[in-house]
Amino acid sequence: MVKRIGVLTSGGDAPGMNAAIRAVTRVATNIGLEVYGIYDGYRGMVDGKIKQLTRESVSDILDRGGTILGSARLPEFKDIEVRKKAIEQLDKFGIEAVVVIGGDGSYRGALALTDMGVNCIGLPGTIDNDIASTDETIGFSTALNTVVDAMDKLRDTSSSHHRCSVVEVMGNRCGDLALFSGLSSGAEIVITSETGFDESEVLDRLREFDVVKKKNHALVIISEKITDVEIFARKVSQFTGFSGRATILGHVQRGGSPTPGDRVLASRMGEKAVDLLMQGVGGQCVGIQRGEIVGVPIEEALNMPSKSRKDLQNLFDRLV
Numbered sequence: 001m002v003k004r005i006g007v008l009t010s011g012g013d014a015p016g017m018n019a020a021i022r023a024v025t026r027v028a029t030n031i032g033l034e035v036y037g038i039y040d041g042y043r044g045m046v047d048g049k050i051k052q053l054t055r056e057s058v059s060d061i062l063d064r065g066g067t068i069l070g071s072a073r074l075p076e077f078k079d080i081e082v083r084k085k086a087i088e089q090l091d092k093f094g095i096e097a098v099v100v101i102g103g104d105g106s107y108r109g110a111l112a113l114t115d116m117g118v119n120c121i122g123l124p125g126t127i128d129n130d131i132a133s134t135d136e137t138i139g140f141s142t143a144l145n146t147v148v149d150a151m152d153k154l155r156d157t158s159s160s161h162h163r164c165s166v167v168e169v170m171g172n173r174c175g176d177l178a179l180f181s182g183l184s185s186g187a188e189i190v191i192t193s194e195t196g197f198d199e200s201e202v203l204d205r206l207r208e209f210d211v212v213k214k215k216n217h218a219l220v221i222i223s224e225k226i227t228d229v230e231i232f233a234r235k236v237s238q239f240t241g242f243s244g245r246a247t248i249l250g251h252v253q254r255g256g257s258p259t260p261g262d263r264v265l266a267s268r269m270g271e272k273a274v275d276l277l278m279q280g281v282g283g284q285c286v287g288i289q290r291g292e293i294v295g296v297p298i299e300e301a302l303n304m305p306s307k308s309r310k311d312l313q314n315l316f317d318r319l320v
């Protein structure tokens with residue numbers, strides 16, 4: 001039976017990671033396990049930046065964004081020799097199993113460690129909602145709130161100046177933040193990798209909003225990594241009746257106090273991770289599917305096709 005577990009946060013940070021750390025620590029210590037915090041992701045594992053966590057060390061963090069453990073990227077972790085060094089450190093601290101909170105890259109690291117004999121469980125901590133094995137990731141709800149808040153404000157000022165706001169949101173090739181915020185803020189156009197981007201068609205549609213539908217403003221939401229929104233906004237000014245203005249929301253989307261939804265999700269997932277480790281399970285990631293918290297083999301999760309949003313996209317089109 002496992003006696004001592006580690007917990008780390010890795011990759012891009014997300015609001016709710018602290019709630020997950022707290023849940024893992026509290027659930028585990030309450031059943032007599034010892035919990036060690038591994039700082040700065042896999043980098044801290046290799047460097048031995050590891051410290052015991054008690055129930056007190058996770059007090060007052062439930063409402064805090066970011067991660068008290070810090071996060072980092074360590075591309076060298078793909079190298080088995082680097083992972084061997086990490087396992088030496090885990091052995092030194094007597095850590096037998098690890099909860100890894102992060103995105104799909106972090107899951108790959110967790111799987112590689114499991115294959116080397118250290119059971120790891122992944123928790124989906126990312127604002128992008130880009131993990132197919134879970135209906136929702138920890139941090140998505142908070143980031144969505146931040147984006148919608150910004151959209152509402154941009155709409156106020158856009159309508160005063162006959163402007164078209166072209167807003168770039170995060171998502172790392174997953175269109176969920178764009179589409180869900182578009183639905184929530186009543187945007188005119190949403191562009192994701194799923195919808196594709198045909199510049200002249202979008203300009204045509206904007207002209208229609210201006211000339212035919214007589215709109216005094218327009219909101220265009222574009223997922224990151226699709227086009228340069230500054231250049232596109234200039235084309236909007238040039239080729240439509242709107243004055244185009246670009247806004248790149250950037251890292252504000254990563255911050256903020258987690259929503260109650262994220263806090264509860266992180267707590268439920270943290271509990272499941274400890275339960276799985278107690279059952280001797282490794283190489284799985286935790287997800288929520290149709291309201292139920294489940295464990296899915298990481299290998300399977302990484303090979304799942306991304307979620308299709310055709311139905312939501314259709315709804316969006318019917319609402320414009």
Ligand code: ADP
Nearest residue numbers: 011012073074077078102103104105106108109
């Ligand atoms: P995210 O977890 O948010 O997707 P990254 O893709 O940057 O972020 O991955 C986080 C870290 O996970 C990487 O810096 C690296 O340390 C580790 N990692 C990613 N891919 C692998 C892999 N194939 N094998 C081992 N470790 C990996």
